[in-house]
Amino acid sequence: MMETEVKLTKLASCAGCGAKVGAGTLARMLEGFETHYDPRLIVGYDKSDDASVYVITDEVALVQTTDFFPPIVDDPYLFGQIAAANALSDVYAMGGEPRTALNIMCLPESMDKHTVHEILRGGYAKAYEAGAIITGGHTIHGAEPIYGLAVAGFVHPDKVLTNSGAEPGDVLLLTKPLGVGVITTAAKADLVEAPVLDRIYRQMATLNKAARDVLVNYPVHSCTDVTGFALLGHSFEMAQGSGCTLYIRAHAVPFHPEALELARMGFIPAGAYRNREYAQAGVQVSGKVEQALEDLFYDPQTSGGLLAAVPEECAEECLQQLLAAGVETARIGYVTEQQEAAVCLEG
Ligand SMILES: Nc1ncnc2c1ncn2[C@@H]1O[C@H](COP(=O)(O)OP(=O)(O)OP(=O)(O)O)[C@@H](O)[C@H]1O
Numbered sequence: 001m002m003e004t005e006v007k008l009t010k011l012a013s014c015a016g017c018g019a020k021v022g023a024g025t026l027a028r029m030l031e032g033f034e035t036h037y038d039p040r041l042i043v044g045y046d047k048s049d050d051a052s053v054y055v056i057t058d059e060v061a062l063v064q065t066t067d068f069f070p071p072i073v074d075d076p077y078l079f080g081q082i083a084a085a086n087a088l089s090d091v092y093a094m095g096g097e098p099r100t101a102l103n104i105m106c107l108p109e110s111m112d113k114h115t116v117h118e119i120l121r122g123g124y125a126k127a128y129e130a131g132a133i134i135t136g137g138h139t140i141h142g143a144e145p146i147y148g149l150a151v152a153g154f155v156h157p158d159k160v161l162t163n164s165g166a167e168p169g170d171v172l173l174l175t176k177p178l179g180v181g182v183i184t185t186a187a188k189a190d191l192v193e194a195p196v197l198d199r200i201y202r203q204m205a206t207l208n209k210a211a212r213d214v215l216v217n218y219p220v221h222s223c224t225d226v227t228g229f230a231l232l233g234h235s236f237e238m239a240q241g242s243g244c245t246l247y248i249r250a251h252a253v254p255f256h257p258e259a260l261e262l263a264r265m266g267f268i269p270a271g272a273y274r275n276r277e278y279a280q281a282g283v284q285v286s287g288k289v290e291q292a293l294e295d296l297f298y299d300p301q302t303s304g305g306l307l308a309a310v311p312e313e314c315a316e317e318c319l320q321q322l323l324a325a326g327v328e329t330a331r332i333g334y335v336t337e338q339q340e341a342a343v344c345l346e347g
């Protein structure tokens with residue numbers, strides 16, 4: 001292996017969850033060929049959910065998911081941690097607990113051994129923090145570095161949190177503020193101060209475990225993680241899957257204030273345009289919502305938070321328990337019977 005000192009993000013054409021294929025393209029890609037029914041597969045990819053769920057016994061179901069992407073930060077240990085936290089998140093979004101994981105890796109031949117080692121060490125540490133053990137992996141050579149995990153976890157078959165169970169009257173809770181895609185895009189042009197970057201790096205490396213551990217104590221109707229398809233893309237999927245409309249109060253949605261400034265300056269990642277293209281036909285905007293704020297709602301989030309639809313009766317207690325557990329959470333809206341638009345964004 002040749003030894004080079006190249007900044008990791010300079011090797012990536014698009015960063016983190018911003019590298020995802022758009023939701024529309026994905027849907028078209030996955031249809032049109034023969035598939036087979038298995039009664040034990042209670043959540044398959046036809047549901048466009050966060051992970052698959054396969055029943056093993058009356059009490060145990062297997063949750064499986066994979067996620068990987070090019071570097072979103074230059075520090076290889078941190079990249080490993082963030083990529084792992086992001087991959088593990090889909091198990092939490094299903095209400096499950098991760099148990100084992102496989103490394104998925106692509107490396108330019110010129111990458112130095114220390115960098116590779118640090119990526120793996122970061123991923124291993126984050127998986128271990130989640131209660132999962134890395135059992136192996138697969139590595140190939142390629143022009144752009146890529147890292148992520150294939151994760152297996154468990155959930156009780158009756159306690160699966162899908163993205164299609166929201167009910168009219170539910171309150172929408174969101175953990176983790178938005179703006180990560182915009183800020184990391186601006187960071188590539190060295191336009192973000194170190195303390196701001198530290199804040200969002202810490203956020204991306206934070207597991208959704210604490211949030212999941214609180215949510216499973218309540219009769220949550222629906223849950224997903226807000227990642228590559230952004231708040232409005234994932235809300236659109238939840239609304240469509242649930243046959244309901246999601247009302248989101250634009251001014252109640254938490255975001256990093258620097259992200260709004262940067263969005264006003266035009267630092268919008270390509271993924272945000274793909275997300276807008278996919279979801280905007282289903283989103284109705286009422287009242288006054290500044291364009292840059294709307295852009296944040298289409299901004300792809302790497303290792304974003306959880307969006308949960310919680311019955312009104314227990315929403316306040318659930319919110320307080322999340323806050324008490326140190327999970328930055330906000331009540332961002334509510335669910336109604338299906339209206340003309342899948343998602344209503346209220347100014
Ligand atoms: N190549 C593929 N083959 C089969 N299913 C796929 C493929 N790519 C994605 N999917 C499925 O499409 C659905 C949506 O995938 P996606 O990666 O957007 O979900 P996700 O992991 O929740 O995303 P995020 O990382 O943004 O949380 C899932 O059911 C996933 O399993």
Ligand SMILES: [Mg+2]
Nearest residue numbers: 050090225227
């Ligand atoms: Mg997900």
